[in-house]
Amino acid sequence: MRTDTEHAPGRAGRASGRFVLGAAGCVITLLGGAACGGADDPEPAQGTVGNPIELGDVQTVEREDLEAVFAEAGVEGTFVLFDAGARSAVVVNPDAAGERAVPASTFKLPNTLIALQTGEVSDVDEVIAPESGDELSLREALPTSDVPVHQEVADRIGYERMSTWVDRFDYGNRNIGDEGAMDRFWLEGPLEISALEQATFVAELAREELPVDVEHQRALRDLLLVEEGPRHQLFGRTGLGVDVDPVPGWWVGWVERDAELHTFALRLEVEDEEDAELRESLGRELLVALDVLPAA
Numbered sequence: 001m002r003t004d005t006e007h008a009p010g011r012a013g014r015a016s017g018r019f020v021l022g023a024a025g026c027v028i029t030l031l032g033g034a035a036c037g038g039a040d041d042p043e044p045a046q047g048t049v050g051n052p053i054e055l056g057d058v059q060t061v062e063r064e065d066l067e068a069v070f071a072e073a074g075v076e077g078t079f080v081l082f083d084a085g086a087r088s089a090v091v092v093n094p095d096a097a098g099e100r101a102v103p104a105s106t107f108k109l110p111n112t113l114i115a116l117q118t119g120e121v122s123d124v125d126e127v128i129a130p131e132s133g134d135e136l137s138l139r140e141a142l143p144t145s146d147v148p149v150h151q152e153v154a155d156r157i158g159y160e161r162m163s164t165w166v167d168r169f170d171y172g173n174r175n176i177g178d179e180g181a182m183d184r185f186w187l188e189g190p191l192e193i194s195a196l197e198q199a200t201f202v203a204e205l206a207r208e209e210l211p212v213d214v215e216h217q218r219a220l221r222d223l224l225l226v227e228e229g230p231r232h233q234l235f236g237r238t239g240l241g242v243d244v245d246p247v248p249g250w251w252v253g254w255v256e257r258d259a260e261l262h263t264f265a266l267r268l269e270v271e272d273e274e275d276a277e278l279r280e281s282l283g284r285e286l287l288v289a290l291d292v293l294p295a296a
Contacts, residue, residue: 075275090290096195102241130149172194240270247269248270252265
């Protein structure tokens with residue numbers, strides 16, 4: 001199978017990012033605080049299933065009922081929906097949501113921002129000519145499976161600046177390895193990110209709160225637009241690794257509907273090409289079930 005022409009590492013490591021789920025449904029922050037579901041927790045909001053768990057102003061609810069979406073499709077997966085306004089999250093399969101895997105093509109989001117912020121790429125329409133592969137602009141390369149363009153961009157950025165910016169973004173484990181891995185750290189590791197961390201990173205992008213110029217965040221936003229309806233806009237990007245077990249298949253993005261903003265991150269364990277094709281369709285099914293995306 002060869003879809004995104006990217007590679008992923010072996011089984012993902014457990015994340016310890018800004019808000020991740022620990023054992024027994026606990027939510028843990030980098031500050032070391034934890035909150036777990038229990039008998040004293042408030043009742044779930046109407047329409048939810050499972051025990052809510054409080055973390056500061058963030059409430060996280062596990063939706064065991066929605067695991068059926070993955071089971072009926074014959075795949076294993078996890079899904080995180082973050083309500084940026086209400087500061088709440090819905091998680092399907094919390095254990096997997098806290099595990100990290102290589103970001104694959106979803107790393108095109110920070111890579112594009114860093115390239116624009118450092119001036120290594122003047123704008124999203126500048127044509128990049130890698131040593132191998134087609135000449136494409138970032139506008140053309142972001143929605144495709146093209147790897148050489150973003151490898152050329154990463155090479156222009158350079159090891160020190162890339163390491164600084166990945167750390168500044170608090171992106172996953174913030175580990176890009178050594179200089180010899182500059183063309184593949186997001187494809188083969190050591191950089192890894194969890195679904196929970198993807199959802200919070202995307203939330204900062206959607207709210208234009210990342211530490212780069214707003215104009216660059218808006219330029220990337222335009223590239224990520226998937227569809228636009230009378231009352232909503234859907235933004236997203238897929239990512240896929242190959243030839244490892246498990247293969248991470250990503251779909252991350254956000255939905256703006258009326259005055260509400262929800263970010264999401266889906267990751268499947270992909271075993272064949274048919275599984276990879278389920279990423280967006282299963283993500284949409286979950287978004288509709290959670291009343292974030294209107295039914296078709």
